[in-house]
Amino acid sequence: MSVLVIGGGPIGLAAAIEARLAGFSVTVVEPRYLEPGGIDKACGEGLMPGALPLLERLGVHPEGMPLRGVSYRSASRHVDHLFENGDGLGVRRTTLQTALAERAAELGVVTMPGRAHRIEQDDSGVSVTLAAPSGITPDVLRADWVLGCDGLHSVVRREIGLNTAINRTSRARRRFGFRQHFAVAPWSELIEVHWTPSVEAYVTPVSPTVTGIALLGPPGTDFLAEIAKVPELAIRLLGAAPASALRGAGPFHTRARKPSEGRVLLVGDASGYVDAITGEGLRLGFEQARVAVANVTAGTPRGYDSDWRRVTRDFRALTNGLVSVANGPLRSAIVPLAQRLPRVYGSVVERLAR
Template sequence: MPNTEYDSVLGAGYDTDVLVAGGGPAGLASAVYAARAGFSVLVCEPRTAPVDKACGEGIMPGGVRGLAELGVRPVGMAFSGIEYADLAGRRVRTSFSAGPGLGVRRTELHTALVRAAKEAGAQWSPARVTHVAQDANGVTVAGVRARWLIAADGLHSPVRRHLGIPVRRGAPARFGLRRHWQLAPWTDAVEVTWGQHAEAYVTPVGPDQVGVAVLYRRPLTPSPYVPEAPDTYTALLRGFPELAERLAGAPAASAVRGAGPLRQCPQRRVQGRILLVGDAAGYEDALTGEGVSLAVAQARAAVDALLAGAPGGYEQRWRRLTRRYRLLTRGLVMATAVAPVRGLLLPCCAAAPGVFRRTVDQLAR
């Protein structure tokens, strides 16, 4: 994207061209793209940097390339591929064809993205965006008048809720918990162990630290939060005896963080001059690890739509960008929710290594 395609018109009663609600990866990537395109940008983020979040922290090769395009190269631990294991001790592994992925602490990624956004010229506000007023010419948030609003405020987006956009959540309801452990990585791949009702993801994030995330199913609850996170995390780890043994005696390097229910399918991503980006725009599951790749791609698509003066075009572009992710991820979640199919996953991968490799390469794009 050229750096200065847009002529800012702040003299026409606007305080900023683009207001970004939410300072996570999707919001900050949007801020970088918008500022480099010539828009004036204000990021509204009440949390103090660096902001942490429950996530697997394994960035796929496509996400690494997307971040590099933004000039963002966070410090982390390269990983060469994916290794699947099950409780019977079976293992199957394949390497990425598109280059390595990167295990990065979320706080390190956030710090690098904040730096890039500020260097591009984005400004900051500690305002929390929960209510929005818009008309045919602009959007007003907390007394700030903007031409456009990019809402990148997460899985349970307050802006999306305020706009009244219907959201389908569906089943199975899945949640995620993550903690870091002070322990040298024992593999140069992301290790995924399939249990009876959950998966454990081990990601190397430093020479002496791993992140261990667990995705699991439980009935839908009215609250998106996981108040029993530490106890639940400990109980879930007991379901992975080999992993629990490796972690025994290792000091915890962070608190347990939780998120869910993961599946959020908004009816639309554009309402007037407001565009939803990242998890706010829709989320299937963390199963395939494509969150950062998709966030960067959506950020660019949203800014392209604003440059064209046609925000409605973002909806169709979003559907094209995420179609493969939505179909593949949803198919895997539904299939592996059935116990017999879940038990066949590793034997099938081992029996058809070419298919397994091509599937992983699809995820790594």
């Protein structure tokens, strides 16, 4: 039995490893497979504690910095919560990508450059036509199952007819992510989330000498201008040299009508995403990869839809609620409320950290 994984980022590679461990022959198709320095993406780079056992079962152990908890901060207040059941991990996206790629290769996963263009399926399998320059006959790959792990703007989701239009309210709340690293030693073992009137700034230590800063904000956000509006960050980064190029991603709010169609299962951001505000996208993607392969192994692809809803339920509820508050008149009250209600704040963090 064969599995074709479309998308070779961390979630695609995790899905490929899961499938190999289950005994499938696996091919990963990724257009940026030969990108110098590895595949990178704008993200907070903080793995919640619940993500680490999922990586452990895959045999993947990336190097990074321990994350002891989360700190919500505003200009005059802050509230900290230490994880109750073990640390998270701050790890460069490229470091995680490399560790997953090496494990996949060790297990015999075949990786090839390419971009899915057309997907057709029947009762016995799925045919994927790869994009090719004009005048060149495209490659057509055949597999028993396809896992679509190609991100927010998924071609797989579109090709199998699972895209859902975003309504006007959702469009008005569009948010984007931006990330850059700086050559400055981490000053905390907590994920700091600095709340300003318009953005959230996430600070994640990723090595003994490098700190990552990620922003979530509206279209047109000026990264450096927003950093300058947070005195605590501006002072910390004064004179610090950039350690990476500025990257952007988004908009984040994407939907799928359902997570699967026939022999094609959507995993990670391709299956629908609300916002990066809770910082647990990778943990969810790893968990989705696990249950997707479990259902393919059992020959019960329809079971994936209910499993997907189960593993994402807390995320969807908490993220929708937090994004609604963050985009409304109560935004400035988030940190003061968290400080006044530390048990509530801590319980929310723990639910997301699982």
